[in-house]
Amino acid sequence: MKLAKLLSLCVVLATPVSAASTSLIPWQSWQESQFTQAQQQHKLILLDVEAVWCHWCHVMDNTTYQDADVARAIAQNYIAVKVDHDARPDLAERYRDYGWPATVILDASGRDIVKRAGYIEPAEMLKLLQKVAANPAPEADEPAVTTFANSADLSAATRRALLQRFWDTHDKQLGGLQTTQKYLDRDTEEYALLLASQGQKQARKMVRLNLDAGLNLLDPVWGGVYQYSTHSDWRHPHFEKLGYAQTGYLRLYALAARSLNEPKYLQAALAIRGYMRQFLTAPDGSIYSSQDADLQQGEKAGAYFALNDKQRRALGIPRVDTHVYAKTNGAMIAALTMLYSATGQAQDLTDALTIANNMIAQRQRADGGFGHDSHDVAGPYLADNLAMGQGFIALFEVTGDAQWLHRAWALADYINTHFRAKQAGYVTAVQVGKLPPVTQIDENIAVTRWYNQVYRYGGRAQDKARAEYAMRYLATPQIALSRLTEAGILSADFELANVPAHLTVVGAHSDNTAVALHQFMLRYPLVYRRIDWWDPAMGRMDNPDVMYPDLGKAAAFVCAAGRCSTPAYQVGELQTLARNLLR
Incomplete structure (x- = not known):
């Protein structure tokens, strides 16, 4: 509570993405009516996809779009549209390969004419605008x-x-x-941790080198992870801190701490956790979207981030985007439950449950799915529903409370109904206008792995089929091999083909011995696993693929490689069974 009050005093609230009040360009927000307007006025649409935290977006606003010649060229031939990529996941995923800012010119039919990545200086932008206006023929694109x-x-x-x-x-x-x-490419690190857990020494060496290098992105004063470093090294960070990225690093370092038994990775996870609690947590416990890279927009902040806490605060706090997106909050639930499994600290689980209940109350739609923000002009989006589904299945693992499995089931059905592509995979959004939603690799990796997880926990055949439907998209060679590396596809391939190690506690959730057995299971250094906690007093298991006996007292069982153990009644016995069966 004290931290929430402190945050309310030090945070500078983010304003909606729009050009400054002195802008020479009359920016509009994205609307379908602009295509009709473009057709009637014989103009093109200039789309600027930016982010409130993005340094080069601020620079482009302050230079390129303040250039009088550029402004005149836009006014003559274009309808200028500006979009916050965090607020519009459909457009963000469509143009993700072009980074932020992304500059896109479309015609009145919705065709992409040109797409450009990153900052464009004024003279270059003027040439581009004039060239496209003179000849609005679409540039060649990769065939679909x-x-x-x-x-x-x-x-x-x-x-x-x-x-x-x-x-x-x-x-x-x-x-x-x-x-x-x-x-840190988190799919790469997770696959390396999977191989390391199977005894591959080269993978263990690789992932430790990567995780150690990633520590260079930690803010040494406030904690939290900077976006990335340039110059092909780890010493030139870009200072923005994205809430969704924080959740990914938090979950990864907590997983690494547990699976590698490495204290410094737990300390990294706790540093990220501390930053998010201090700067990105709303008074009700929900998670904010991001913190800006710049104290003054468009001015590099390297000198500022070299200061200590007192010196930084004397100058001010980079603004925080206080939007609360379901995607970020669902990911935080999964991150906190992973941290809880590594530490056993009850507050982490309490906070995860608080976020889950907030999102159910504030973001769940009347149709059962989840919206993105408090008010959405488009959507729903796959990312929000998938992240909440991942959070729900994670809560089921760490609590044994069947309500979370049932909520995951409901979202599994919802996602399949609303986002299933026509031939293979799942699309990013429900189409609401001219631009069709895209099928995106990262999201389909996550969908495949999550549907498989829901199938392993819940036993529903339709969820296995849905995982395979997403995997067919990923298994297509032109897609699987279209980028530099896709270790997440290897993880999805392994998980679909293999039954996870299965650890089960049979006993009341109020029984101290059952609690201790379950806590041991959560901390056990497995990467691919299924953990059940069945309380016989609550009725039949949702997925009784193994018929466990009610022995009248708490007991634990380990099933792996086609065999199940005898019951263990104490943590020491369970430790011996796990060591023997899970080698």
Whole structure:
């Protein structure tokens, strides 16, 4: 409560994305009527997709869009539209490959004419605007994939190629990927942790190097993770802190702390947790969207972030975007439950439950799905519903409370009804206008793995089929091999093909021995797992694929590799069983 009060004093509230009041350009928000307007006025649409936290977006607003010649060219031939990518996930996913700011010119039919990534200086922008106005012919684009894999199984050749890329793209000197921007690709790290848990020493060495390198992105004063570092090293951070990225790093470092038994990774997770509690947590416990990179928009903040806490606060606090998105909050539920499984600290679980109940009260729609913000002009979006589904299944694992499995089931049905693509995979949004939603790789990796998890916990055949439907999209070679590396597809492939290690407690949720057995299971260093806690007094298990006896007292069982253990009644016995069966 004290932290919430402190936050209310120090946070500068974010304003909606729009040009400054002195802007030379009459920016509009995205509306379908603009296509009709463009047709009637014989104009094109200039779409600027930006983010409230983005340094180069601020720079472009203050330079390029304040240039008189650029403003005249826009007024003559374009309808200027500005969109916050955090507020419109459908447009963000459509143009994600072009970064922020993304500059897109469309015609009145909704066709993309040109797409440009990043900051464009005034003279270059003027040339682009004049060229496209003179000849609005669409630039060549990659042909769309129209034929998808017939099976959810990766072909041997595709699997080999993905695995080779997993190893080849690793920066063996500095850690992370061999890219100019340094950050932790969480799918890569999770797959490396999976291999490490199976005894692969090379993967263990790789993931430790990466995780150690990622610690360079931690703000040493406030905690929290900077967006990425440039210059192909870890020493040139971009200082924005995105709420959704924080949840991913928090979950990853908590998982690594548990699976590798490494205290410094737990300390990293706790530092991220502390930052989010202090700067990105609303008074009701929900999670805000992001914190800006700049104290003064458009001015680089390296000197500011080199200061200590007192010195920073004397100058002010970079503004926080106080939008509360279901996607970020669902991801925070999953992150907090992972932290809880590593530490056993009850407050982490309490906070996760608070967020879940807030989202149910504030973001659940009348049709059962979840909206994005308090008021949405489009949607619903896959990302929000998937993140909440991931949070619900995580809560079921750490509590054994069947309500969370049932909520995950409801979202599994909702996602399949609203976001299922025509041939394979799942699309980013429900279409509400001219622009059709896209099918996105990262989201389909997450959908595949989540549907498989729901199937393993709940036993419903339709959820297995849905996981396979998403995997058919990913197993298509043109998609699987379209980017630098896609370790998440390898994780999805492994999980679909393999039954997770299954640990079960049979006993009342109020029984101290049952609690201790369950806590041991949560902390056990498994990456791919299923943990059930069945209280016989609550009735039949939702997925009784193994018929456990009620022995009249708390007991634990371990099932792996096609065999199940005898009951363990104490943590020491369970530890021995786990060591013998889960090697």
